Amino acid sequence: TILILDFGSQYSHLITRRCREHQVYAELLPCTTKLDELNFKPKGVILSGSPYSVYHPDSPHVDPAVFDLGVPILGICYGLQEMAWNLKGEVTQSDHREYGFAQLQIKRGIEGTSTGVDALFEGLGDEMQVWMSHGDQLAAMPQDFHVVGLTNTAPFAAIAHNSKPFYGIQFHPEVTHSPRGKEVIGRFIVNICKCRTDWTMSGFIDKEIERIREICGPTGRVIGAVSGGVDSTVAAKLMHTAIGDRFHAIMVDNGVLRLNEATKVNTMLNKDLGVNLTVVDASSLFLSRLEGVEDPEQKRKIIGNTFINIFEEEAAKIEAMAEEEEEEGGTQEGKEKKGKVEWLLQGTLYPDVIESISFKGPSATIKTHHNVGGLLKDMKLKLIEPLRELFKDEVRSLGRLLGIPAPLVNRHPFPGPGLAIRILGPVTREQVKILQLADEIYIEEIRRAGLYDEISQAFAVLLPVKAVGVMGDARTYEQVIALRAVQSEDFMTADWYVFPADVLRRISSRITNEVKGINRVTYDISSKPPATVEWL
């Protein structure tokens, strides 16, 4: 295992990614982690970048014991400065922030040392393009280090210790703008740290199934919510594979799902994937609580809270049933099948975990994203999170290995508050129906044109304004649909998608012809920032 200590750089999780791409297992922990509290022995440590300056009084620092672990260390950007700061080097504030491409000249290391160029940049040539993003830089070498790489503006862009396997690099090897950066990370973790390259997804599945069985014991039961999205479906299938019908999935129909979504999910999970699923139709309750509400945060809150109410009711029913069965299960065999509901499954992914482990605390709230996180507060259940080590595309490949059909595995994300945040005015059954039909046509045409997988997220929005149109000889006065499609890596930023005109034309004419109440279709050409992906 490689230990990555996070100083809050926006790129920290990418370091973890690159390690896994080399099939080396890596764990990202806050930089303030005390090393004697670690429950594993790392074979190497990477210190991440950071938005801070090492000389700022509030800036984070690493447990100095890291330099006595006796394992190789790689400092990236702030990590380099942190290493120098600890090992008595001099860091200065640069005159200007350096941000962008630079050409790194690789220098031969000191002959006869194990730590020179031959180790970190072995086989990577004399020069490489790298990505810089920093304010501070080294002004003088820490004691017992030498230069292994420099750029026009950074004389100490890469340094190595004269006798220990300590390295510092000013550039960011983890971003794709450093084309050979992944190889630099590979040299460090494979050649220098000598990590085994055996982390695979199918190995992960086997280990995770074993771990779930161990946690739940022979009789424990687990409940979990599914939404029809990738994460909850993959988590549910994994759970079912591990403990069969002792896992109970619950889907709450909140009345603001996509067209026929509850029925589709029911068929897929129950029939195709064999998962023990209960669908609860609570649409009337949700819609009555949403009546007259226009404020988006209010909509989110109502849906989040109502979801928790319904889920808890259903969970209580399943628990009562389980207890009854447990009492009846007189024979030993019967007992083994039956037991208490002790666990709650959540499809938490690694980026959510990173957000909550970071020493900085979560970033400023722009919109409160509704997740089932609120559930545990009142329930006496323990949490089980089988996907907590994975990134989104890893969850997708896990899903494929578990036999989940490709169209589901590649599905665009859908927000918890559903169509309620895509209906800009008050949410009513009629408005939901209009939006469902328009959205269905939109997605169908995108799939038909073969564009679904190159778009990160596409959906329709129902505007609360009416416009004039003409149909036959008559004047119409009806609502407007806005179409949105974006491409994005992580949804922190997004670009609007450029459709072929004929696809847009077909979508527009189908929507205005087939959806009663709509006489006009517009296409949203705003990027994020300054807009957000959703309209609310």
Ligand code: XMP
């Ligand atoms: P924004 O609109 O914040 O969207 O640019 C970024 C991503 O987050 C999704 N989103 C939500 N997901 N609950 C969710 O589960 C929410 O309240 C919510 N709001 C936005 C959005 O669909 C996009 O993928």
